[in-house]
Amino acid sequence: METTNKIRQPIVTVAGHVDSGKTSILDAIRGTKVATGEAGGITQKISFTLFPKDKIIESCPIFQGKGEGKLEIPGFLFIDTPGHAAFTNLRKRGGSLADLAILVVNINEGIMPQTAEVISIFKTNKTPFIIALNKIDAINGWKKNNFGLKEGINSQASHVKANFEEKLYTFMGALNSHGFDAELYYNVEDYTKNIVMVPCSARTGEGIPELLTMLCGLSQKFLKDRLKLGQKPRGVILEVKKEKTVSYAETILYDGILTPNDEIAVATISGEPIVTRIRTMEEIQPLSNKFRPVSTAIAATGLRIQLTSKTDILPGMPFLLHEDNIEEIRKEFAKEITQAIQIDKEGIIVKAESLGSLEAVLTLLRQNNIRVVKAGIGNISKSDVISAKTNLESENPENAIILGFNVNVEPDAEELLPKKAKIFLGEVVYNILDEIRKWQEERQGEILKEKLLSLTSLFKLEILPKYVFRNSNPSIFGVRVLGGRVKANAQLIDNKNEKIGRIKALQEGKQTVQEASVGKELAISIPGQNFERHLSEIQYLYSDISNKQYREFRKNKGILTSEELNVLREIAQIKGF
Numbered sequence: 001m002e003t004t005n006k007i008r009q010p011i012v013t014v015a016g017h018v019d020s021g022k023t024s025i026l027d028a029i030r031g032t033k034v035a036t037g038e039a040g041g042i043t044q045k046i047s048f049t050l051f052p053k054d055k056i057i058e059s060c061p062i063f064q065g066k067g068e069g070k071l072e073i074p075g076f077l078f079i080d081t082p083g084h085a086a087f088t089n090l091r092k093r094g095g096s097l098a099d100l101a102i103l104v105v106n107i108n109e110g111i112m113p114q115t116a117e118v119i120s121i122f123k124t125n126k127t128p129f130i131i132a133l134n135k136i137d138a139i140n141g142w143k144k145n146n147f148g149l150k151e152g153i154n155s156q157a158s159h160v161k162a163n164f165e166e167k168l169y170t171f172m173g174a175l176n177s178h179g180f181d182a183e184l185y186y187n188v189e190d191y192t193k194n195i196v197m198v199p200c201s202a203r204t205g206e207g208i209p210e211l212l213t214m215l216c217g218l219s220q221k222f223l224k225d226r227l228k229l230g231q232k233p234r235g236v237i238l239e240v241k242k243e244k245t246v247s248y249a250e251t252i253l254y255d256g257i258l259t260p261n262d263e264i265a266v267a268t269i270s271g272e273p274i275v276t277r278i279r280t281m282e283e284i285q286p287l288s289n290k291f292r293p294v295s296t297a298i299a300a301t302g303l304r305i306q307l308t309s310k311t312d313i314l315p316g317m318p319f320l321l322h323e324d325n326i327e328e329i330r331k332e333f334a335k336e337i338t339q340a341i342q343i344d345k346e347g348i349i350v351k352a353e354s355l356g357s358l359e360a361v362l363t364l365l366r367q368n369n370i371r372v373v374k375a376g377i378g379n380i381s382k383s384d385v386i387s388a389k390t391n392l393e394s395e396n397p398e399n400a401i402i403l404g405f406n407v408n409v410e411p412d413a414e415e416l417l418p419k420k421a422k423i424f425l426g427e428v429v430y431n432i433l434d435e436i437r438k439w440q441e442e443r444q445g446e447i448l449k450e451k452l453l454s455l456t457s458l459f460k461l462e463i464l465p466k467y468v469f470r471n472s473n474p475s476i477f478g479v480r481v482l483g484g485r486v487k488a489n490a491q492l493i494d495n496k497n498e499k500i501g502r503i504k505a506l507q508e509g510k511q512t513v514q515e516a517s518v519g520k521e522l523a524i525s526i527p528g529q530n531f532e533r534h535l536s537e538i539q540y541l542y543s544d545i546s547n548k549q550y551r552e553f554r555k556n557k558g559i560l561t562s563e564e565l566n567v568l569r570e571i572a573q574i575k576g577f
Helices: 022-030 053-059 111-127 148-156 158-176 208-222 327-340 355-367 381-394 430-455 532-534 546-557 562-575
Strands: 011-016 048-052 077-078 102-108 131-134 182-183 195-199 235-241 246-255 263-266 273-284 291-293 303-306 316-321 349-352 371-378 401-406 422-426 458-468 475-484 491-493 498-500 504-507 510-512 520-526 540-543
Touching: 011 022, 011 111, 022 077, 022 102, 022 131, 048 131, 048 273, 048 303, 053 077, 053 208, 102 208, 102 562, 111 355, 131 158, 131 208, 148 158, 148 195, 158 182, 158 195, 208 273, 208 491, 235 498, 263 327, 316 327, 316 510, 327 355, 349 355, 349 381, 355 371, 371 381, 381 401, 401 430, 422 430, 458 520, 458 532, 475 532, 475 540, 475 562, 491 532, 498 520, 540 562, 546 562
Parallel strands: 011 077, 011 102, 102 131, 131 195, 182 195, 349 371, 349 401, 401 422
Antiparallel strands: 048 077, 235 246, 235 316, 246 303, 263 273, 263 316, 273 291, 273 303, 458 475, 458 540, 475 520, 491 498, 491 540, 504 510, 504 520
């Protein structure tokens, strides 16, 4: 089929914070009620909708009648994503699969964590987007009328309009802090400098025609070159479903023409493409979530294909037409996967549910100066835990972290996890980042403290004179730990800076221990000491530290407990530091 000069449907991703109304906005555009049928009103998986040209003309007055605007695009392929996915499953050749995006924002809430996450990804991928300021009908006193949106806004009561403008300017200021300037759609003079904002209501339908009109205008003005239909089919695997031995893949064909007779190559993390034939092919129907068999599919469209390969295919992976050009395909996939997964010589371990999600998480981690030593797709496995264990023995043991984005932990992996390693699971990367930073800071403090205390102990002991088990050779008697941690082989002084000797052994109950923490009562043995002659009049014993060691503790006092700080002060007074 000839594709020269043909323009395909723009792919439009609808993204935003959970419960901002993404699916409801799409429902308002396509005239469906998908949102009400979803669990908790939240999209559970990515779905696509073909929105044909005739429906755009029907919805947008500007394209109706003679002398009006001319609609050149053949329609849209809308992609509705779960809030937690932040549209990251959708990528191609190092960038976004979306030609254009709608960022849905609840005007009454502004920029929420996942909104910020999506904005960051738009920025990284240079994805053009417009903003749907949803839920204007929830502004106190708002009244719908039958005028156009601009007239409807201006006809609101003065206090309602003032409330609207306050929310609008607050949002514009917040967006500016992310590096974007935005204007209401009817105030934009330069579309290359300003993000378009369209106030709207999914519930009442206000602003929906204007939203569609802006999508059409921006697509036709700025995306024509990008929308030229290529000769060869290219796509992305969104989701893989298995029934017995048959694999079904929900995919987006974003360029070219595909037929059921074609053989395709699908990328893998290992670098060796999976070559498979298409057994059956079904296409999503316009304004429907149903598929029907087709003999030809023209981009951009959503497909469900049955593959002959029994090898596991991962979501988010790109596919190309295979025409005995496997070396060329290998090189292209290798470049694409390398672009997506860039790792460091040291850092944490990251797993995500798809290639796109993994790339987005790695980008956000990089922006937050968190390094990654290993990254992959799928659930957290035993090998990931082994990698975390290896990090415990590295120069940066605080990197013994596994971040799982939208994945699970395999049971046999969790059993192997060491105490000082940590798994973070979640669906909002920003939240996980905060948790990781906090945990790393705490671990760094613990590690520094362990290093300091490995050089010398910091403790205060109270002698228990009723518990003298041996007077001399060695002297064995009871003590209570009042602060810090007492360790075997530690040197002791009294409150007059007199050297008492070295602790040969610690015994708690009938068991010999290497150390004991605050509050513990135990017996200690000191060679070359006579309890009755030298210790019977002494109440407290302290660890003997040098001036240099004292300065190190002082420099890092933030890692010491209040009891340890008190002990440090007492030792400083005794030794005259």
